[in-house]
Amino acid sequence: MAPAFHEILETFDNQYPNRDYVIEIACPEFTSVCPKTGQPDFGQLTITYTPDCTCVELKSLKLYLQQFRNQGVFYENVTNRILDDLVAVLSPRRLKLVAAFTPRGGITTTVTVVHQTP
Numbered sequence: 504m505a506p507a508f509h510e511i512l513e514t515f516d517n518q519y520p521n522r523d524y525v526i527e528i529a530c531p532e533f534t535s536v537c538p539k540t541g542q543p544d545f546g547q548l549t550i551t552y553t554p555d556c557t558c559v560e561l562k563s564l565k566l567y568l569q570q571f572r573n574q575g576v577f578y579e580n581v582t583n584r585i586l587d588d589l590v591a592v593l594s595p596r597r598l599k600l601v602a603a604f605t606p607r608g609g610i611t612t613t614v615t616v617v618h619q620t621p
Contacts, residue, residue: 508570509588514557523596526558527551533568533602538575546578546604550589553596555620559589578604582614590618 530548537544548568567588571581582602589598597620603613 508567509592511563511567511570512588512592513560513563514592515560517554517556517558520554520556523553525551525553528559528561528564530564530568533571535571535581536573536575537607538577541575542607544578544604544607546602548585549601549603550598551601552589552593552598555594555596557593559593578602578612578614582616586616586618594620596620 528548528550530550533546533548535544536542568585574581576584582600585602586598586600589595589600595618598618599615600617601613601615604611
């Protein structure tokens, strides 16, 4: 079972819960480890969300993302896990995560996942 990294995430009250607005967070130095080769993977995460009652506290997000630095995990899995953890903590109206990984062997990969509250 994967460690409970999401417990690191902190939130604060959204001061404008009656208004739809968008928060975009760029994390240009995301790192994890390839589970097949053990080599480091590097990427840029772009988190775009419309908050409901809470917003993510940025220092806690930074510490949360650093927990993946030594984790062997595929791009698709880490992207979906981060989305799931953010949705569990924030319950946003909408959240989109784009994970653009740097080339490895001449191939680039971008994984995009979206959560939309009905």
